[in-house]
Amino acid sequence: MFHNLVIQNALSPPILFFFLGAIAYALRSDFEIPAPLPKLFSLYLLLAIGFKGGIELSKSGFGQPVLETVLAAILMSLFIPLICFFILRIKFDVYNSAAISAAYGSISAVTFITAESFLESQNIPFDGFMVAALALMESPAIIIGLLLVKYGATQDKPKKRIMKWGAILHESMLNGSVYLLLGSLLIGFLTATFDPSDIQKMEPFTGELFYGAECFFLLDMGIVAAQRLARLNKTGAFLIMFSIIMPIFNAVLGSLVARLLNLEPGNALLFVVLCASASYLAVPTAMRMTVPEARPSYYISTTLGLTFPFNIIIGIPVYMSLVNKMIPQLS
16 A cells, blocks of 8 residues: 555656756756746745635635644744753754754645545545644744754854844744745635635636646756755755655654644645655845855755655655555554
8 A cells, every 4th residue: 555655656747847957957958947937836826826825715714623733833943952952952053953944844835736646546535724734834934943052153254244133033933935824724714714706717717727727837846856855965964854754754743733633644644744744945045144154065965965855756655655654544
């Protein structure tokens, strides 16, 4: 069963396009995608999943299961960076440990989208309110990372930089991906609540185009991931092992929480994927601004060069098998 899931996932069009991009880089092809397009498709994917999530949230409402799941997701985004930090301090200083921990405590929206596509291919239902958990897990990890730097550094940082908490909170809570996700979620919710007829008007844009846009975006991600993978030898064996073992460990923690929450298999997988994924966009941007002492080659190359491809190719089927074992009464 597990091998079948891995094969089916690896042979799905989005993953095959990811391989196509990675192979293009490996073969030194001159194939490239103009820079504005990946950003455009990234924004489109966030808008589409946010809008569809808002529609589903309107159907499910804000009942206890929804609130419990979202709260648990936020708590996980606070707890995971702390675990990562103490492990990373074995080899790295406070600055690099905090920056990497924040990345692994945060989330990857593309990994989440790929997990949704996997569930759809397996005909496993899931709820749109999980998008709210996706949007709200990004900011807490950034804040924890900055707090770890503030209180863990052995030497004082310039006072001017660490006291600008207004700017830090603004960057962590209103960065582009969080803003677009929450905004689209709200628009989808309002549309479904007050004028459901407009949902059909949006369907060609947010529905029929979505799968193709995902494939196009992963084609570019394959190129970028291969570029980062080539630089991983500079990070050392410890960090390379961390970038594979830590997502699996976080997935196990996430599956335990999902079991406590009595989540159905589809929602449980998405929850586990959120716990196991790592940010390669929002967190690096915030860390570059606020923790310049940390090396981007550490927290970008590992998350994008190894953790991201591991999760979308192998991790998602592994986590689905884990969910089925951890929640047998619902599988």
